[in-house]
Amino acid sequence: MMTIDFRRETFPIALPGIFSVPKCPSLFDEIPETTLKKGAVIFNELNAHLFVYKVTKGMVRLYSIHDGKEMLEDYYQPGEMFNCEALLHNDQGEMVAKAMTQGTAVKKISVHAFRQAITANASLYEKVLSSISASLSRTQERLRSITLLNSQQRVVQFLASHTMKSGRRVGYEWVVKPAMTHQEIGSIIGTGRQTVTTALNKLRKNGIIHFNRSYLIVRDMEALLRLLD
DNA sequence: ACATTAACACCAC
């Protein structure tokens, strides 16, 4: 009877994880996950300092509010940690995290426990850094996109990168399931939902994509990428 | 020209 199934983390080589999704395997393994409905609050400005989280299913949106309007700050996908800023002392302002999609699941660990874990396992600290670094890169990329591209190009660019990152390859096509709402896509790329709808419909009319409420298929990724030249 | 906003109908869960 073999019961030894612990996977101990050893890093003989320090890999520059440029393309790797920052993960935190051992620390969150034992934690039960919480499943949330779309729109459910994960943390708000009052309790943002208490926990560090990891997404296990679905997507999480992080936003702030200015003059009653929501400003999307960042978003997170399965395997990614978020709210690592809570480990630092500086206040991030009034941030709220919500489940972006139905059936989003997260795990959480208290800031105190996380700090203790870091003292026992220094490689955790690197994961915190790469998580924050990945968040910064995403935000820079969104800023660049909003500055340099028009809304149609932004839709195309987001669609291509999001599909290749989170979609499943099926033959020559890519399937993204569950589909994001046009509203959510709009908040990420900084445009209105009508603009997203019309841009997606144009792509659908050209046979490059197909979509309905539950999934989205990229039929011709090369044609999609060609639109960015 | 490009994009946003408001408005309305339609449809799915």
Next chain:
DNA sequence: GTGGTGTTAATGT
């Protein structure tokens, strides 16, 4: 019924 989508008209830059 609520929320998401398709479409158009008015308006702004």
